Amino acid sequence: MEHREPGYVADKAQLLKRLRRAEGQVRGLQRMVEDDVYCIDVLTQVSAATKALETVALQLLDDHLAHCVAEASAEGGPVAEEKLREASAAIARLVRS
């Protein structure tokens, strides 16, 4: 199947910005642990970094539904079914992670 541009292409800059920030948060967590920062304060930051990654995931999913799944649905047939199956599996992983 010829690989098309990903659904998130229009949001790349924003996704990269969020991922860089999440990377900085995870690096910041390492410094907190190295500096023996109190457990609860480190935990608060872990929740913040997890939320940042969740926001990235929801953005990716929105774009995937709005482009890849929508385009495939317009075509119909097995391609559409596969896209829907993939999207459902990705949503289940997200809900259960």
Next chain:
Amino acid sequence: MEHREPGYVADKAQLLKRLRRAEGQVRGLQRMVEDDVYCIDVLTQVSAATKALETVALQLLDDHLAHCVAEASAEGGPVAEEKLREASAAIARLVRS
């Protein structure tokens, strides 16, 4: 209140190793987005990075309960109540993130 060693001090090396790996995963996500990798594959990696952070959070919480909360409970009184209140709030944030 004189700051004691954090509860996770015995697990520092393992926590730092996990955090470095999570940092690498988030950096890897940036490369995937830059390279227009298919949405679902990026999403799968985001779930993996989220799970890695969850594992760090659960380790921190275990250590906090086993040391900070347990020690404070042995002393009893307002210090113990505050530690329990903090732990409960941290658990709620984790469950809802």
Next chain:
Amino acid sequence: MEHREPGYVADKAQLLKRLRRAEGQVRGLQRMVEDDVYCIDVLTQVSAATKALETVALQLLDDHLAHCVAEASAEGGPVAEEKLREASAAIARLVRS
């Protein structure tokens, strides 16, 4: 907008069966609490009931994507955009609950 059959119509029997089981689990939780059952055992059952509801939610979402969203995407235009917006908001609620 004329209301069509819901996307889950083909899975109604299974959904109702799961929901009846979840109802039974929640009733069972009440008996456990009335009988002073040990906290951890009650907590284990709460996680089981939560998981049962999550399975219902994922089934509903699959059906919604495969029918309502797919059909609207085939039509395109504002109806499709609204369906996608709704689906994304529902997914975000699920991921964050």
Next chain:
Amino acid sequence: MEHREPGYVADKAQLLKRLRRAEGQVRGLQRMVEDDVYCIDVLTQVSAATKALETVALQLLDDHLAHCVAEASAEGGPVAEEKLREASAAIARLVRS
């Protein structure tokens, strides 16, 4: 080990009230599905019921930490270790459900 009153004994009335409400929500979900209510509206109610169960779980955990774990920690030794191990496993199930 002689079974003591559960940690949640002081909150039994509130827990039972919340569980009865959650039971009502799950019964309400069955009516919605029987009446072919739109998928997204059913999904919104499933998230509400899931959140209600999460609130019950967090209350149970608070009480367990504040009583069972705190009392055991005051005694110390293997009983305390077992209580902490149990609490950590219950938290992990909650975070991952």
